[in-house]
Amino acid sequence: MAAKKINIDKLIDSYMELGSANPDILNDMLKEQGYDPSDLEMRGIQKVRKLLFTQQVALKKANLFNLYNRAIEMVKAASSNSKEAILDMLKRKSPSLQFRNLEKLDEENLRQILNETEVLELIDKLEKGEIK
Amino acid sequence: MIDPETLEQLQAIPEREWGRIYKDLTAYAEWRLIKAGYQPRTEKDIVTGEDFAIQAIEKVFEGTRKWDFDRFPDLSIHLKGIVKSLISSHLKSSARVGVRKQKVSEEVREPDNITAASHLLDDETPEQVIITDENWKQIEKEFGEDEIGFLIFCEWVDEVPPRTIAGNYKIDVTDVYNALKRGRRILKRVFS
Numbered sequence: 001m002a003a004k005k006i007n008i009d010k011l012i013d014s015y016m017e018l019g020s021a022n023p024d025i026l027n028d029m030l031k032e033q034g035y036d037p038s039d040l041e042m043r044g045i046q047k048v049r050k051l052l053f054t055q056q057v058a059l060k061k062a063n064l065f066n067l068y069n070r071a072i073e074m075v076k077a078a079s080s081n082s083k084e085a086i087l088d089m090l091k092r093k094s095p096s097l098q099f100r101n102l103e104k105l106d107e108e109n110l111r112q113i114l115n116e117t118e119v120l121e122l123i124d125k126l127e128k129g130e131i132k
Numbered sequence: 133m134i135d136p137e138t139l140e141q142l143q144a145i146p147e148r149e150w151g152r153i154y155k156d157l158t159a160y161a162e163w164r165l166i167k168a169g170y171q172p173r174t175e176k177d178i179v180t181g182e183d184f185a186i187q188a189i190e191k192v193f194e195g196t197r198k199w200d201f202d203r204f205p206d207l208s209i210h211l212k213g214i215v216k217s218l219i220s221s222h223l224k225s226s227a228r229v230g231v232r233k234q235k236v237s238e239e240v241r242e243p244d245n246i247t248a249a250s251h252l253l254d255d256e257t258p259e260q261v262i263i264t265d266e267n268w269k270q271i272e273k274e275f276g277e278d279e280i281g282f283l284i285f286c287e288w289v290d291e292v293p294p295r296t297i298a299g300n301y302k303i304d305v306t307d308v309y310n311a312l313k314r315g316r317r318i319l320k321r322v323f324s
Binding site: 001004005006008010011012014015016017018019020021023024025026027028029030033035037040042045049052056062 | 133134136139142143147150151152153155156158159162163164167181182185186189190193208260261262264265268269288289291293294295305306308309312313
């Protein structure tokens with residue numbers, strides 16, 4: 001047979017295709033590489049569970065941050081009458097917090113006063129012009 | 133940070149499938165490390181295929197290597213691309229000192245055929261290995277009476293996809309795998 005140059009990359013890919021298509025072959029390859037396929041699979045699932053949880057929490061946190069900031073922007077852009085009404089409402093909700101005006105209200109303050117549902121209600125009312 | 137749409141797509145993948153992806157990715161990374169003949173120089177350099185599989189998955193979850201699921205619906209292909217690039221960077225950072233990695237079974241502790249054939253690598257085309265006429269004769273001899281096994285191996289070397297080989301010979305892919313596995317061991321002997 002004539003001498004032949006072989007492309008290692010292509011051969012590895014085609015060899016790996018067998019493992020990707022057949023679970024028994026994949027397990028055999030992994031055993032040959034020194035892994036316990038069942039343990040490896042379990043570690044993979046646990047890793048993904050953890051990553052899913054972490055990212056869900058991070059996304060929820062970011063969404064909440066955006067939500068409160070949106071409410072603050074809407075409050076600051078509201079008319080003077082609306083601002084007074086909002087200020088009264090916030091004072092009723094949290095009498096211990098001292099507010100002279102809404103200009104200094106930040107995301108952290110609002111989070112202490114209103115929970116997620118309440119802030120959503122506030123945004124809804126501001127959008128509908130129900131706070132006057 | 134990951135976008136909600138991508139996270140939703142990742143969540144939709146069943147856990148069992150994640151297990152398969154993780155194993156497939158680890159095996160792929162191990163092969164690439166073996167191919168590169170990688171050996172760590174320092175403790176920091178010690179990595180396994182699983183380490184690269186984890187890093188690739190983390191990068192997708194963190195959104196640093198965004199998965200375009202509309203264009204490339206097969207996540208495995210995207211992850212393998214990331215693994216390939218991570219290994220390439222790691223090899224560069226460890227100055228490509230040719231060695232082996234830490235986590236290997238006794239069975240593969242001896243030099244792999246590809247690693248053993250590294251002296252045949254052409255500098256200009258480092259991904260290629262030459263099988264000479266003499267090598268072929270030795271390979272055929274080692275296959276002995278297993279003529280079908282030898283033919284399967286030759287087709288594979290000719291870059292015929294294993295599943296096509298199985299179809300051509302009307303045999304199961306497992307039989308193709310066994311022939312290739314045997315061929316790899318023979319190559320190892322031929323080039324050692």
